[in-house]
Amino acid sequence: MSNKVTKAIFPVAGLGTRFLPATKSVPKEIMTLVDRPLVQYAIDEARAAGIKEFIFVTSRGKNALEDYFDHAPQLEQELEAKGKDELLAVLKDTYMDSGEIAYIRQHKALGLGHAVWCARRLIGDEPFAVILPDDVIAADTPCLQQMAEAYQETGGNMVAAMEVPSDKASSYGILDVQEDMGSMVSVKGMVEKPKAGEAPSNLAVIGRYILSPKILDNLDAKTAGAGGEIQLTDAIAKEIGSPEGVYGYRFNGQRYDCGSKAGFLQATVAFGLSRDDLRDDLEAYLHEVVSARKAAQ
Ligand code: G1P
Numbered sequence: 001m002s003n004k005v006t007k008a009i010f011p012v013a014g015l016g017t018r019f020l021p022a023t024k025s026v027p028k029e030i031m032t033l034v035d036r037p038l039v040q041y042a043i044d045e046a047r048a049a050g051i052k053e054f055i056f057v058t059s060r061g062k063n064a065l066e067d068y069f070d071h072a073p074q075l076e077q078e079l080e081a082k083g084k085d086e087l088l089a090v091l092k093d094t095y096m097d098s099g100e101i102a103y104i105r106q107h108k109a110l111g112l113g114h115a116v117w118c119a120r121r122l123i124g125d126e127p128f129a130v131i132l133p134d135d136v137i138a139a140d141t142p143c144l145q146q147m148a149e150a151y152q153e154t155g156g157n158m159v160a161a162m163e164v165p166s167d168k169a170s171s172y173g174i175l176d177v178q179e180d181m182g183s184m185v186s187v188k189g190m191v192e193k194p195k196a197g198e199a200p201s202n203l204a205v206i207g208r209y210i211l212s213p214k215i216l217d218n219l220d221a222k223t224a225g226a227g228g229e230i231q232l233t234d235a236i237a238k239e240i241g242s243p244e245g246v247y248g249y250r251f252n253g254q255r256y257d258c259g260s261k262a263g264f265l266q267a268t269v270a271f272g273l274s275r276d277d278l279r280d281d282l283e284a285y286l287h288e289v290v291s292a293r294k295a296a297q
Contacts, residue, residue: 004127005151009128012028012056014059016028027065037068048144054096056104104118110222110230127213130232136256138271155212161206162204170194172206173205175190186247187246214239218239
């Protein structure tokens with residue numbers, strides 16, 4: 001089997017209840033960091049890694065997500081007529097070619113593993129990537145591209161990995177490391193959301209995966225795991241000890257948990273500060289606010 005990965009699954013069926021009331025009518029993945037929806041960052045990262053087919057696993061109430069990737073002829077005409085070429089380029093950057101993007105419905109919220117399994121017929125017998133758009137990663141070389149390069153050597157199954165504080169381990173999939181080779185680790189165990197004090201390490205799975213199609217077969221069993229949900233972590237863990245094996249990849253970059261309000265705010269500030277057109281004003285404002293708060297204490 002070739003180690004070239006051209007298909008990616010984007011599980012976006014979650015209700016986003018942590019962001020209510022916004023998510024009452026706006027899918028969480030459409031929420032913006034500065035001026036780009038979370039999902040646009042995910043698509044850009046996938047493209048940089050060589051992905052050609054983009055498979056979204058959606059649910060009821062996510063129509064805005066499909067519309068976002070559609071062409072917008074009226075808007076295009078207006079921008080053209082007004083000579084707004086820069087905005088026109090921004091708009092066209094969001095366009096997807098016909099047939100490049102597919103949407104599958106997950107009819108019941110049965111877990112991340114189940115969401116991925118819903119896309120099985122579109123994956124077939126090829127390795128594939130999974131990107132969780134909530135995990136936004138700022139990096140010089142996009143995270144999935146770093147992984148795709150490393151995967152050329154290893155094949156098998158690879159998850160993005162990052163050290164987290166021990167008291168946060170129970171919010172993640174956690175790796176039990178067999179051999180630590182620096183950026184790459186081989187894995188001898190994986191636990192989804194371990195109970196406090198029971199995590200085998202503090203090396204957590206972050207939402208980027210390159211997986212063998214065997215994982216989809218493993219998900220056929222539909223076994224419920226942590227939280228009563230069908231977990232992707234458990235399906236990957238079944239491949240530990242197989243000839244293909246499981247690897248963790250410590251990526252270079254800064255990860256923001258945009259599934260949480262605090263992470264989303266941090267990402268907003270960081271992405272704002274990274275923009276030439278916003279940096280100076282934002283920096284001055286942040287200084288002002290922080291100094292005023294300190295003075296008041
Ligand atoms: C999911 C995965 C978990 C992983 C995490 C990273 O959990 O199940 O293994 O560590 O994403 O963000 P969730 O955050 O969807 O509960």
